[in-house]
Amino acid sequence: MTMLGRYRIDARIGEGAMAEVFRAHDTQIDRVVAIKALKAEYRRDPEIGRRFLREATAAGTLSHANIATIYDVGETDGVAYIAMELVAGKPLDEVLKAQGRMPYERVLALGVQMANALAYAHARGIVHRDVKPSNILISEDGLTAKLLDFGVARIGDADPGQLVRTQIGQMIGTPRYMSPEQALGLPVDHRSDLFSLGIVLYEMVTGKAAFSGAGLATLVLQIAQAQPEPVERSAADCPKGLRFIIEKLLAKKPEQRFASGEQLCLALRRELDATTAEKPPRRRGLALRVKLPLVLVATTALALAASVATVLDRQDRALEHMAVVSGSSITAFITSNAAVLAADNAGLPPDQQDWAPLQAFVDTAAQDTGVRRLVVADATGVVRAASDRSLIGLPYAPAAAEAPIASADGSTVTDAAGDAGFRFVRPIRYAGANFGKVDLLLRRATLDAAADSARNLLFALSAFVMAVVLLIGWLSASLITRPIRRLRRALEDAAEGNLSFRISHNRNDEFGGAFDAFNRAAAALEPQLGVITEPAPSQTATLIAPRRAA
Numbered sequence: 162m163t164m165l166g167r168y169r170i171d172a173r174i175g176e177g178a179m180a181e182v183f184r185a186h187d188t189q190i191d192r193v194v195a196i197k198a199l200k201a202e203y204r205r206d207p208e209i210g211r212r213f214l215r216e217a218t219a220a221g222t223l224s225h226a227n228i229a230t231i232y233d234v235g236e237t238d239g240v241a242y243i244a245m246e247l248v249a250g251k252p253l254d255e256v257l258k259a260q261g262r263m264p265y266e267r268v269l270a271l272g273v274q275m276a277n278a279l280a281y282a283h284a285r286g287i288v289h290r291d292v293k294p295s296n297i298l299i300s301e302d303g304l305t306a307k308l309l310d311f312g313v314a315r316i317g318d319a320d321p322g323q324l325v326r327t328q329i330g331q332m333i334g335t336p337r338y339m340s341p342e343q344a345l346g347l348p349v350d351h352r353s354d355l356f357s358l359g360i361v362l363y364e365m366v367t368g369k370a371a372f373s374g375a376g377l378a379t380l381v382l383q384i385a386q387a388q389p390e391p392v393e394r395s396a397a398d399c400p401k402g403l404r405f406i407i408e409k410l411l412a413k414k415p416e417q418r419f420a421s422g423e424q425l426c427l428a429l430r431r432e433l434d435a436t437t438a439e440k441p442p443r444r445r446g447l448a449l450r451v452k453l454p455l456v457l458v459a460t461t462a463l464a465l466a467a468s469v470a471t472v473l474d475r476q477d478r479a480l481e482h483m484a485v486v487s488g489s490s491i492t493a494f495i496t497s498n499a500a501v502l503a504a505d506n507a508g509l510p511p512d513q514q515d516w517a518p519l520q521a522f523v524d525t526a527a528q529d530t531g532v533r534r535l536v537v538a539d540a541t542g543v544v545r546a547a548s549d550r551s552l553i554g555l556p557y558a559p560a561a562a563e564a565p566i567a568s569a570d571g572s573t574v575t576d577a578a579g580d581a582g583f584r585f586v587r588p589i590r591y592a593g594a595n596f597g598k599v600d601l602l603l604r605r606a607t608l609d610a611a612a613d614s615a616r617n618l619l620f621a622l623s624a625f626v627m628a629v630v631l632l633i634g635w636l637s638a639s640l641i642t643r644p645i646r647r648l649r650r651a652l653e654d655a656a657e658g659n660l661s662f663r664i665s666h667n668r669n670d671e672f673g674g675a676f677d678a679f680n681r682a683a684a685a686l687e688p689q690l691g692v693i694t695e696p697a698p699s700q701t702a703t704l705i706a707p708r709r710a711a
């Protein structure tokens with residue numbers, strides 16, 4: 162076969178029970194398509210051909226990102242065919258065969274898309290009736306799922322006469338994904354698709370078929386009556402919420418499944434949100450994530466400020482004490498050196514006095530960088546030696562109004578604030594008599610430098626401690642707010658009457674206990690809620706528009 166109507170057949174992609182699928186080219190509008198053509202053995206039965214096309218025509222109205230679009234249906238030379246979007250990727254059955262079980266996050270993400278597609282089609286009155294892995298195409302990157310064959314592959318249940326033939330068809334194909342109502346030949350609605358999707362999800366999670374009976378009779382019995390092996394047997398770490406979704410989808414009674422594709426979609430999305438990064442919710446006031454670190458930092462800052470102030474104050478006093486002690490001993494040394502000379506000179510007339518050795522001593526002492534000024538005056542109050550030689554011969558002028566720090570034995574230590582130093586004044590005594598005084602001014606600079614370096618170090622340490630506290634606060638707040646947010650969302654949904662989900666978790670702490678308590682409450686309340694919210698069929702039957710799947 163090279164041409165089918167206006168389509169040029171390029172290659173065969175695959176084959177199912179009733180049809181073959183080809184990659185083809187629409188010569189009229191120059192586009193690549195997939196052509197699904199009824200197999201030769203079914204072409205003799207015009208009823209099968211009509212049904213094949215009729216179902217596809219209904220599905221042709223669907224336009225959705227996760228549904229392969231139908232472009233055209235027709236019959237040429239007795240061959241009924243459907244032209245549709247050629248979807249790149251691999252059918253899910255091949256993907257599962259190659260990879261085995263899928264990661265839960267991937268199952269959830271693909272599940273959301275499939276539930277979305279079903280919800281969309283159901284809302285337009287179209288039931289798929291053949292949801293199964295070979296009808297789900299997964300894109301090469303594994304991120305997108307597209308549903309194929311809406312209402313196409315299975316011959317409808319409207320005509321009971323077709324049932325036997327349908328079952329033969331199913332035997333050739335794969336009836337493992339039938340719902341109990343399909344298996345029993347009962348009328349089906351959108352909830353049949355949800356059951357089939359449940360089997361698909363079960364297989365994605367466990368890597369095993371939910372119902373594995375070899376013959377049609379065994380399979381029908383299993384689907385109608387048996388419970389599949391619990392999910393946790395093959396997937397022990399499966400999130401509770403996902404397990405619950407699959408179990409709910411696989412309920413034998415349609416009314417015990419999700420009421421609609423939308424509800425299923427919501428439940429899957431919640432699970433997906435729980436496993437991936439969560440969106441920041443609206444909130445009143447400051448978030449705990451901000452408040453907790455702020456409170457911690459503020460408290461730490463106060464405690465640090467008090468301790469740093471105490472430490473610096475003690476240190477300042479200790480340094481000052483050291484300066485006073487060392488300054489006093491320097492002054493005492495100078496005084497004792499000047500004493501003999503001053504006593505000698507005191508006994509001589511002024512023109513015979515010799516102060517040169519004292520000046521030499523003062524010059525040497527003044528070389529010390531700590532010494533700002535050194536003045537030695539005689540008993541008459543005349544300056545006889547000084548680091549600043551211009552003062553020699555002038556009357557000694559004592560500094561006025563300096564804050565006293567210490568005094569003993571006629572010696573004083575004052576705070577020479579104007580000269581940024583400490584002043585030590587000590588009388589020169591020899592043999593019990595007074596021969597003048599020594600006035601030494603020491604710089605505070607070294608003292609201040611030591612104090613500054615200690616202060617900077619303390620500030621740097623404080624900043625580091627506060628940064629660590631901030632980080633700890635932020636991390637612990639994040640750890641707390643995440644589970645609280647999940648619980649709050651669950652409660653919000655419950656408040657809106659949706660209890661068709663469970664919170665998945667592996668926690669052994671207080672939050673785990675709260676989640677379990679919520680799950681127990683949901684399980685206890687859900688049956689009562691279901692009775693109230695499930696609309697009675699007689700109420701919806703009067704609607705003219707196709708029943709919305711809800």
Ligand SMILES: Nc1ncnc2c1ncn2[C@@H]1O[C@H](COP(=O)(O)OP(=O)(O)OP(=O)(O)O)[C@@H](O)[C@H]1O
Nearest residue numbers: 175176177178179182195246247248252295314334
């Ligand atoms: N539009 C399409 N684009 C790409 N591949 C497709 C398309 N339609 C069908 N296929 C692939 O062609 C193969 C045959 O599809 P077909 O629907 O005939 O059979 P099936 O779904 O495998 O089984 P059954 O006949 O039992 O429903 C499948 O592997 C399917 O993934």
Ligand SMILES: [Mg+2]
Nearest residue numbers: 177295296310
């Ligand atoms: Mg198919």
